């Protein structure tokens with residue numbers, strides 16, 4: 001880097017992503033132009049690279065959905081499983097190989113509809129898995145049906161007159177179920193996303209990073225925000241690191257997006273550690 | 289959530305002067321046209337108005353001198369299509 005570039009605060013990581021793409025996969029990727037999934041992929045790569053974890057020690061596990069296609073493009077160990085079951089497979093991988101870094105890439109439909117049960121039990125067990133939940137408020141891959149995070153009143157192909165159901169708050173759900181690291185960010189906030197993914201990977205225990213993302217093709221178009229840049233602008237405007245004030249009920253504060261670390265508990269024991277302790281103590285008992 | 293019709297408008301003027309002299313070297317950033325899908329995000333998010341869309345909507349470096357190597361374009365490109373030439 002030239003001295004002038006250094007002075008300007010130039011970042012050296014512009015091509016780090018290229019070093020982690022699978023060499024035999026056809027690019028460009030399958031995502032729509034401007035889809036947030038690619039931005040999350042880039043951020044995840046930067047985070048893993050900065051942490052210096054060898055790529056063969058990282059296992060990306062995913063289910064089905066546009067977001068779940070990510071491990072197909074990235075050159076880590078990959079396990080592309082059935083719809084909703086990524087966390088079940090990931091639990092098996094982590095439990096048999098606790099030395100590996102297991103990262104689940106999942107969508108709001110994959111994680112919270114069909115996979116909701118796996119999520120709450122992974123949280124409850126506090127198993128050391130990092131889950132990156134790409135929440136675009138809709139089922140992207142199958143054509144824009146409502147998901148458990150589609151806001152009340154919002155339009156989807158299955159709710160042409162507006163959604164009459166209420167939303168899951170994934171972070172609150174995970175907290176109630178026992179996850180020990182919970183954070184939220186958006187695809188607009190890439191620097192924050194890098195940092196939160198790094199912290200989540202380093203955390204020992206179950207970590208959830210919810211990334212609010214843009215499916216302008218379905219969610220956006222059906223709700224009159226049909227361009228990627230419109231949704232990015234919306235995330236920029238609605239994000240705040242302050243917690244939601246329950247006394248504020250006006251329209252603006254209701255759909256505010258709280259970003260940053262929402263919950264972190266470093267005291268809670270982790271499943272693989274506890275199991276190791278148990279097997280060690282049983283083995284000791286046998287040998288004495 | 290359907291009240292927002294605002295789009296991020298590309299900046300037309302640089303916010304601050306770049307300290308880097310690009311006149312002797314390569315362009316500040318390169319775009320891979322085979323992977324770029326012309327989503328316009330980099331053009332809209334560049335704070336210095338460096339990039340402009342060509343006829344196909346793919347970005348070209350139109351005002352190289354303004355680039356401050358901030359990384360907004362390559363961090364936000366969903367298609368891994370922008371890299372810096374200065375590192």
Ligand SMILES: Cc1ncc(C[n+]2csc(CCOP(=O)(O)OP(=O)(O)O)c2C)c(N)n1
Nearest residue numbers: 064065066067083107108109110139140141
């Ligand atoms: C058992 C099963 N049921 C339903 C489907 C159809 N299906 C594929 S992807 C998907 C929803 C994906 O939504 P989400 O997880 O939010 O991913 P996105 O595409 O939005 O990233 C559904 C219902 C399936 N593949 N398998």
Ligand code: SF4
Nearest residue numbers: 031032035066140215
């Ligand atoms: S349908 Fe939506 S989620 Fe799927 S690639 Fe397109 S923009 Fe992304």
Ligand code: SF4
Nearest residue numbers: 334355356358359361
């Ligand atoms: S590095 Fe920053 S200033 Fe340079 S083109 Fe990219 S967004 Fe614009």
Ligand code: SF4
Nearest residue numbers: 324325327328330365
């Ligand atoms: S952000 Fe990437 S894909 Fe989109 S227009 Fe710019 S270079 Fe092309």
Ligand SMILES: [Mg+2]
Nearest residue numbers: 107108138140
């Ligand atoms: Mg989705």
